[in-house]
Amino acid sequence: MDLWISTSNPRKQIRLSMLSTAAGLFLASYFISFNSPDRNTMAGFLLGMLLLVIGAAGFMVCSRQKVVVDPNSRLITIEEINRFGTRKRTISFSDVVEVNIGYLGKKSNFVSWYYLVLKLEDGEQYPLFTPGRFFEGGSDISTVEGWRQRLKLYLNY
Numbered sequence: 001m002d003l004w005i006s007t008s009n010p011r012k013q014i015r016l017s018m019l020s021t022a023a024g025l026f027l028a029s030y031f032i033s034f035n036s037p038d039r040n041t042m043a044g045f046l047l048g049m050l051l052l053v054i055g056a057a058g059f060m061v062c063s064r065q066k067v068v069v070d071p072n073s074r075l076i077t078i079e080e081i082n083r084f085g086t087r088k089r090t091i092s093f094s095d096v097v098e099v100n101i102g103y104l105g106k107k108s109n110f111v112s113w114y115y116l117v118l119k120l121e122d123g124e125q126y127p128l129f130t131p132g133r134f135f136e137g138g139s140d141i142s143t144v145e146g147w148r149q150r151l152k153l154y155l156n157y
Contacts, residue, residue: 001071001072001153001154001157002071003068003069003070003071003072004067004068004069004070004071004150004154005066005067005068005069006066006067006129006135007064007065007066007067008063008064008065008066008133008134008135009133009134009135009136010062010063010064010134012134013058013062013063013132013133013134014059014062016058017055017056017058017059017062018055018059019055020051020052020054020055020058021051021052021055021056021059022055023048023051023055024047024048024049024050024051024052024053024054024055025048025052026048027044027045027047027048027051028045028048028049028052029048030044030048031044031045031048032045060083061082061083062082062083063080063081063082063083063133064080064081064082065078065079065080065081065130065133066078066079066080066081067128067129069151069154071154071157074092074093074094075090075091075092075093076090076091076092076093076096076118076128077089077090077091078090078091078128091118091120091126093154093155094121095120095121095122096118096119096120096121096155097119097120097121098118098119099116099117099118099119099148099151099152099155100116100117100119100148101114101115101116101117101141101144101145101148102114102115102116102117102127104131105131112139112141113131113132113138113139114131114138114139114140114141114143114144115127115128115129115130115131115135115138115144116128116129116144116147116148116151128151129144129147
């Protein structure tokens with residue numbers, strides 16, 4: 001079987017952070033200029049500040065995640081590279097007890113992300129292809145089900 005390598009898209013993370021920062025700056029600067037602050041003005045200003053902080057924090061913690069499933073060495077390697085360094089985790093195929101699909105979002109507002117959840121031998125549940133990392137196809141349940149079937153095939157190889 002072939003090596004399965006999947007990489008997240010940090011550009012989408014950066015775009016989302018920049019959008020949040022820009023919206024925060026706009027709201028904060030727009031609502032601070034009012035002379036008579038009432039509750040609505042203060043709420044608009046505070047919302048702007050909150051978006052600004054979330055955007056700035058999102059930009060600082062933006063990272064690239066690389067998942068490598070190697071059927072020959074029977075290892076899953078997750079490498080995360082961010083501004084503060086690199087973190088690496090290796091999971092042996094023999095440690096994986098079950099592979100499930102996790103869900104984050106709300107169907108009513110059409111925001112949904114799916115990801116794989118590895119249940120490990122020690123009881124830990126490890127998320128793979130996590131939401132917010134923008135792995136291609138993470139918002140499509142059929143794609144993620146394909147990932148699950150492929151990983152189960154690799155684990156049983």
